[in-house]
Amino acid sequence: MRSTWARSEPMDTSFQLAAEWYDGRSALRHAGELHWDGHAGLVLHAPTAHAEFAVDDLQFADTRPRQIIYRRKSQPDFRLILPADMPPGLAARLPRPSTYGRWIDRLGLGRAAAIFAVTSAAAVALFLTAPAWLGPRIPAGWERQIGDALIGDFGGRICHTPAGDAALAKLLAKVDPADNAQDKVRAGIANMDMANAVALPGGQVLLFDGLVQQAESPEELAGVLGHEVGHVRERHVMTALLRQFGMSILLAGADSGVTNGVFGLAAMGYSRDAEREADEYARARMAESAISPLGAADFFARMADERSDSEDGPAVLGWLASHPSAGERAQAYRAAARTAPAYPPVLSDAEFAALKSMCADDPDVAEFDFF
Amino acid sequence: MLDGSHHAYSADSAFTFEGNWQDFARIALPNLLLTIVTLGIYRFWATARERRYLWSRTRFVDEHLEWAGTGMELFAGFVIVLVLFGVPYFGVSFVSQALIARGYEALGSALGVAALLSIFYLGGVARFRALRYRLSRTRWRGIRGGSDSKGFAFGLSYMWKTAVGWLPLGLLLPWSMTSLWNERWSKMSFGPFAFRSDGEAGGVFARFLLFYLAPFVLFVGGVIMAGMGMLAGYGIGGENGVALGGLVGLIGLVLFFYLGLGLIAVAFYAKFYREMVGATRWRDLRFSFEASTLDWVKLLLGDALLVVFTLGIGLVFLSYRHWKFFMTHLEASGEILLDELTQSRTRTAGHGEGLLDAFDMGAI
Secondary structure, eight states, rough: OOGGGGOOOOOOTTTTTEEEESSBBOOOOOEEEEEEEEEEEEEEEEESSSEEEEEEEEEEEEEEEEEEEESSSSSSEEEEEEESSOOHHHHHHHHHOOSSOOHHHHOOHHHHHHHHHHHHHHHHHHHHHHHHGGGGGSSSHHHHHHHHHHHTTTTGOOOOOHHHHHHHHHHHHHHHHSSGGSSEEEEESSSSOOOOOEEEETEEEEEHHHHHOSSSSSSHHHHHHHHHHHHHHHHHHHHHHHHHHHHHTTTTTTOSSSSHHHHHHHHHOOHHHHHHHHHHHHHHHHHHHHTTTHHHHHHHHHHHHHHHOOTTOHHHHHHHHHOOOOHHHHHHHHHHOOOOSSOOOOOOHHHHHHHHHHHHOTTTTTOOOOO | OOOSOOOOEEOOOSEEOOOOOHHHHHHHHHHHHHHHHHHTTTTHHHHHHHHHHHTTTEETTEEEEEEOOOEEEEEHHHHHHIIIIIIHHHHHHHHHHHHHHOOOHHHHHHHHHHEEEEHHHEEEEEEEEHHHHHHHEEETTTEEEESSOSHHHHHHHHHHHHHHHHHHTTTTTTHHHHHHHHHHTEEEEETTEEEEEEEHHHHHHHHHHHHHHHHHHHHHHHHHHHHHHHHHHHHHHHHHHHHHHHHHHHHHHHHHHHHHHHHHHHHHHHHHHHHHHEEEEEEEEEEOOOOOOHHHHHHHHHHHHEEEEETTGGGGGGHHHHHHHHHHHHHEEEEEEEGGGGGOOOOOSSSSSHHHHTTOOOOO
């Protein structure tokens, strides 16, 4: 059906125009005239209805081809349909049609887009760098609480024998010089057959039994333990945790919730710089405690053989990998060795053997199953 | 028609879409830009703008629809869901993993399962509330729709009916789908009058059986194809030819399988919508939806080609294409008494379809 004002008489004043409206109470359409007194008052008159209200009562609702629709603040269901080409005096008094939303309409599309883009880039930069500067500033006490909440006692999967515990404590004391017991890194050997070691939130370091079995000397273990203690002391763990937390927020939709947790923590990576810092920390502590770095050098040399990346391997690969190349690390440890005097052994043969047999000898330890 | 006391029609389509893609592009492309530079936050306002355009270019009988929803309320819905459900869900999965790490695998897993079950339930509630939200923001002649139910009961129905539907090898899925459609629409209203829906699973069951027959038909067909390929290959190049011919046959089989299954799904949904829209009534109005399987295939192929050939930018036009498809094929017949069509008295939620948004689903 044709719109009503198309059939109405030509307007004789600029203060009167054809209008259609719905009162919001029923679906009946009212067609008549809108009278504007030139100030704040509006009168709608039709054979079927009559309404008076203030211009300020109107709110923009919608646009259609050649029409603008308003509602009334006092009656949100009310709909007034006016032609888009209304007298300029009235148009200036009515609320302006909204296009993109209030902020963007005020700024203009181009300027708003530019401002948003800059703000978003800053937010992204902040989000990406936050772990690096926020991590070290989180109090160690908080980290310990987070760690305890996440890991607890690791479900009884940590091996204990009196002799083994003593040997581990002795090894730890040499690479972690903290005096008071509360700040001390807690180290354990986990009953898990993997050649790996992790630093967990809350100053907890785990060597996996697979790694202990593979070690050919206590100096190797001292190197690995010192490296993990370095991650704890340099606050890399909190940084990595925050980074993973950020990732899990970003991937919230894709994450099933089962995949992260302990195994996610074990797999969480440190930056290459963090690995280098942890290595430097380990070498400094080993130098202080007169532990030969050659054991750690042997360990990384063996890793390099296994991964078939050698000391002469392309540097690009080493740079790309999250860890510095094992060959490069072996070299750094070897270079740190002094020529004289000779290093005393870090543990006696009996102590080293106690570490090796710790998991086999502990009758209470739980098997490390994934489920 | 100005007094609007009585209105009957039959000749033209009750629903007419008068938009064009050039006008829509002037909305969708700036939306895309703003959504990108706000890291996605603008998408709520973008959605509201798109709907205002699509609704206002859609005529029902003699008056255009109006979308009265705002971007701000969609955003509010999203934030509410994040706080009410996202944070607790995050907490529960955290506790569940901490329990598993401590060796309480059973308890931890049970908690994880409970979290998944609650997501299942909320998925049902979300489907209900999305439809309620859309009806409550859709206006025609100043009148809106809505529902007196908040959808919590529907969430329970959704859970058990869907579970029962899957149990006997999925055989009862047509029943659960039709039953849930009836239940959901029968709780909706427009103005003072409720919708009613009494679709029956029998109408769509034959189409649904295609899912079960298809693998056999396709498998037998595929074996024949592979065999013929091998024979042809043998004819051309002896032993090596057999392997090559068999491989070509196998690739053909896999393609055939996926395309065939997709086609069956489209055929089923085409029939489902025809049946269910046809079984839905409002006062004296009867609805019908006349899109054939071929229409759906054309729509989806068009979607795919549009997205591929515009390197993804065409994605922003899909809502336009789908709305136009929907409105082109939707019909209504019957009588509306305008003076008895008074305003809806249902309560409206002040926030948008946040729940559905969070689960990323469509309303219908």
